[in-house]
Amino acid sequence: MSQSVLGSLTFGYRPFWNRPRALAGVQLFVHEDRQRIDGRHLLRTLAETWNADSPTLLLSIQTPEFLRDIASNAEAAGPMLEIPLGWMQDAGLRPAVRAAARRGVRMVASGVPTQIPDAEAAPWFERRLLRLAPEDAMDALRLAQVERDTTVFDRGMTHPGESSPVRPDALIDGVASRALAEHALDQQNAWAVAGWPSEDVLHGYGGQPLPPTRRAIVRVMNAIDAEESLERIDQLVSREAALVYALMLYLNSPGLGLPNRVASLRHGFMMIGFQRLSTWLSQQLPTASEDANLRPLNTSMAMRGHLVAQLMDAGIEDDLKREVYLCGLFSQLDLVMGEPLRTSFGRIPLTDRIVAATIAQNGPYAPALQLATALESSNPTALRNLRRTHAVDAEEVNRALLRMIAAGGF
Template sequence: MAQSVLGSLTLGYRPLWGRQRTLAAVQLFVHEDSEGVDGQHLLRTLSELRTAESPELLLSLRSRDLLAGLLDHASAGDPLIEVPLDWLGDARLRAGVHHARSRGVRLVARGDATQPLPQDVARCFERRMTLLSAVDAGNALRAALRARESAAFGRLAPRAEGSPVLPNSVVEGVASRALADHALDQQGAWAIAGWPVEDAVHRHAGQPLPPSRRALVQIMNALDEEPSLDQVEQMLGEEPTLSYRLLLYLNSAGLGLRSGIASLRHGFMMLGYRSLSAWLAEQLPQATDDADLRPVNATMVLRGHLMEHLMDAGIEDDLRREVYLCGLFAQLDLVLDEPLRTSLARIPLSDRIVAAIVHRSGPYAPSLQAALAFESDDPALLRAVRDTCDFAPEDVNRALLRTLASGSLQTSRRLNANTA
């Protein structure tokens, strides 16, 4: 049997966050491990692993030959393809851009804010992807300030003049909430690459992040319809703060349960829907409408699902839930603003979870290390994890693509979108 193209690649990913602070697309970094990867085979593999419910993909090829192969074979229904402006001096790629666009292929031109699009290919691109330097970021924030001052004096300024952030673009290098607000809300950018997590959680420094108010209300409304246990588990599991708070409550002395509860499903089975709904209502006074926390939560959820796919597909449901919690709580320190060891000691999680998160050891550690390494455009990092943990490239790449195409990720997108 012919070797799969996924065995010759190193993949990484980065979420692209849209104006509602929900997932607009996923940028898929594609590095060749050996020369001669077949672009047509890659496109076919991606198509086979995706469904109509999968989020948009932006393919960022780190090989000119592989990019040329995709431009030769892609069709209008394939993922977005990034074309670095620095590479357009290559006559073969320049011709490939024209031919691909004539077939309806959707292309994204990537470069820094000072790079103009060559006139002969300008119409071939659906949008720009702009990398902001520190100087560009400063210029953008000053333009935003001028626009706000003009609006304060009664002169409407829906967009800031002189900003390097273009409408309908994808913006890289966004390191602050203020710059994210400027790009998405003021300039009408399509998405920003990555999220300024540290700045987003800074306003809550010194206290745990609050749960989403709309998510709380949605779960309470859903409980009135007596959903399945799977549905309840999925909804609660997409709110890291809420999941942690519920485990604390389930194991509190006041509740009086006789044994430690380490599973969300076990917990709400013992509580019942009515008591669970009442507990959720008690969380409302501390809830938030801060949309900037949505990418923080969604990233943790995505990591949990990726760990599920990285582990053996044959594991039983209880272990699958445990693996998911391991990924969900891997960066719980961001949510609770305290050391991981302290947070995890308050709830009776399995030793396997604690060992993986705190000590980077035990049976879950390799999958957690791989899940974290995937969140990067550094192929050396993931290759090192693969070698250390004895992962086959095809296995980990397939796990990533299945996660990005999965219905569970789509559910997270819908839940977060409804909180807008």
């Protein structure tokens, strides 16, 4: 495999979320940094990285020429391909898409709701990716309100959602509000939404701290009951920033009476034992959140943590890996707590390296955190600038991203 393949591309990623608000897959934006890149090498790299536990991957190639090459070499077992309907008039792309469909390649037709594949092309696509314009979103929100206000009897008299630009089993882009996400997933049975309206979801909490979720607490309690390993318990707790923060407050509370400040969850668990941890977890259940709309936010924060750890992974020991992960996870703690990071960090012991990277944007972890944040975008400009600033190779960054996504288990 040529090492120049990942070194000649700039990636970005965006998760998409299904009706239970679980990760349905990841959209990988692929930008070329030079011409004449061999699509077969990229597809081979992905095949070597992915495994049975990896999430569904949707490749969003940014030029018709490179998409044509990818479609010409894609196989049924590979990633899904986004095919913009506006590019289907390209003389070389349409035959490549036709041939890919015959090989069983999974493809998604993207465009605005009024763009529909022609009769010949329609069977080639597994589903559509609908990009909602602001007016589409307004129409969908008006219909969502009608759906909520209509009685069950009246709703049965009409075809549900017949006027909505959000179509069943589609992947929906342009969802900027909680109400629109709920309309798409819960009323219209969309397959998934691309990205998540985290800002609007958090707005509903009025700046109040988010409690840990019941789902996260019960998951850890079940693992303790099953006598799973310390490593596994640590992993499960660390998936949710609110739970990690609440536990660190508890482990460092005067009432607990531990002799030293606890900056590591694993160290804290060994000091108090699993029985005491399980008791504390059970005490959190009455105030735990059952808001499923927080799940994408929590998972996205964990994905950033894992990505920072992958970007810093150069043979560092396990304790440092966990610290680097915590740096990425807590970089958005202000969203969880509804207050500046400095205020939240002042209540718990954190290393100077974490504080420097997240607040001062300097120190040894800052480059990895900045790169991880830039990768959460479809626009490659900021990432390319950061690579130059920190003298980091594109291949190194891209491999870290692919490892993070392929690992799954979020």
